[in-house]
Amino acid sequence: MSADVLIAGGGIFGITAAIAFKQRGLAVALYDPGPLPHPLAESTDISKVVRMDYGPDEDYLALMEDAMEGWRRYNARWPRPLYHETGVAFGRELGRAAGLRPVKKLEAGFERLCEAVRSLGYQASLEQVDSTGAVIASPTCPLRPLVRARREAVEIDRGMWAGLAACAVSGVDVRRVRCETR
Numbered sequence: 001m002s003a004d005v006l007i008a009g010g011g012i013f014g015i016t017a018a019i020a021f022k023q024r025g026l027a028v029a030l031y032d033p034g035p036l037p038h039p040l041a042e043s044t045d046i047s048k049v050v051r052m053d054y055g056p057d058e059d060y061l062a063l064m065e066d067a068m069e070g071w072r073r074y075n076a077r078w079p080r081p082l083y084h085e086t087g088v089a090f091g092r093e094l095g096r097a098a099g100l101r102p103v104k105k106l107e108a109g110f111e112r113l114c115e116a117v118r119s120l121g122y123q124a125s126l127e128q129v130d131s132t133g134a135v136i137a138s139p140t141c142p143l144r145p146l147v148r149a150r151r152e153a154v155e156i157d158r159g160m161w162a163g164l165a166a167c168a169v170s171g172v173d174v175r176r177v178r179c180e181t182r
Contacts, residue, residue, distance in 0.1 A: 003029035010034075068155075090156070091163020094120060100167035109169030110134040117164070133176075136161070154179060 005021045007014045010032030018028045075081040098116030103109045107129045114136060117124035122142055128135040138144075143157040162177035 001029060003027045005029070007031065091160035091165075092167055093163075094160065095164045095167025100164070102166070102168060102170040102172075104170045106131070106134065106169060110136065110165075113164050113168035116168070 004026040005018075005028045007018050007021075007028065007030045010018075010030055014030060014032065018030045021028045095113075095116060098119050100112060100116050103112065107126070110126050110129055114124040114126050117138060120142075122138060123140040124136055124138040126134060127137050141147075141157065143153065143160055146153045147157050158177060158179035161179050162172070165172045165177055
């Protein structure tokens with residue numbers, strides 16, 4: 001086989017490089033001793049990390065935003081998601097720890113979510129609920145100090161509430177959950 005580029009190793013960096021070269025029209029040969037993806041590779045579990053703490057470095061912040069959008073696009077094409085946003089996983093863990101089970105009625109689900117948050121030692125009250133969603137007030141939100149210090153961490157906070165909502169209400173699309181922590 002003739003190739004323009006030879007890549008040794010089919011881990012996340014090798015695969016990513018192969019895709020990038022292929023998208024540029026080059027013939028690529030990828031060599032790896034094991035099955036692809038390898039079941040023990042870090043890139044095949046839910047441990048993908050996109051750092052949110054680049055602060056004033058706008059170049060890295062732009063790369064982080066591109067990476068997150070790329071993972072979301074890949075997830076949309078895969079039969080099961082391989083990228084799990086940290087806040088969502090954190091929120092689901094909180095929901096499970098509080099014993100939340102999803103229900104179909106919005107108001108009942110969000111009331112149970114607030115009860116679960118209160119059982120974990122934080123304030124939460126349902127202020128509004130309708131067919132489009134709910135407004136929850138949580139002056140002691142566990143991520144509020146982080147979001148106040150680092151505005152870019154609001155995505156982790158949004159993810160936490162999305163994960164909690166997914167545990168409390170059947171059919172919640174976690175991508176539609178918004179968070180306005182101030």
